[in-house]
Amino acid sequence: MTVYDPEALARQIAHQIAELNEYLIVASPRQAARILGQVLEPEEGILGSLTALVGTGSRFAQGRALTGALPPEVWLALGRASNELHDIALDLDEHAEDIRGLTQSPPTSVLPPAPSALVARRHR
Numbered sequence: 001m002t003v004y005d006p007e008a009l010a011r012q013i014a015h016q017i018a019e020l021n022e023y024l025i026v027a028s029p030r031q032a033a034r035i036l037g038q039v040l041e042p043e044e045g046i047l048g049s050l051t052a053l054v055g056t057g058s059r060f061a062q063g064r065a066l067t068g069a070l071p072p073e074v075w076l077a078l079g080r081a082s083n084e085l086h087d088i089a090l091d092l093d094e095h096a097e098d099i100r101g102l103t104q105s106p107p108t109s110v111l112p113p114a115p116s117a118l119v120a121r122r123h124r
Contacts, residue, residue: 017046020035020039023035024036029102030102030103032102033099033100033101033102033103034103036099037096037099037100037103040089040092040093040096040099041096042089042093042096047085047088047089047092048089050085051082051085051086051089054078054081054082054085055082055086057078057082058075058078058079058081058082061074061075061078062075062079
């Protein structure tokens with residue numbers, strides 16, 4: 001039976017995310033799109049997993065807050081963080097197809113898209 005050290009595992013995951021970030025910085029647009037597509041994948045991506053982890057932490061803190069071991073603000077802060085991450089994932093999921101499109105070869109007969117003003121509109 002394998003014994004896991006959760007603290008070492010958390011450090012290893014953080015290190016791997018940092019390495020992935022460094023790779024993303026120098027990646028080609030196609031490679032970057034593939035990485036982002038996997039990171040943002042709702043079911044098995046990093047963002048979804050992190051959201052679930054923070055949600056689990058919130059439930060842990062809830063139990064400790066109800067017994068007085070933690071201030072209720074800790075539980076509330078983790079709950080807010082989980083909800084915000086979930087909302088962010090939903091916002092980004094609306095654009096998953098655009099990101100996946102960057103992994104495809106562009107058609108040769110179409111003009112490249114013209115730059116547009118970077119105006120963000122939130123939809124909820």
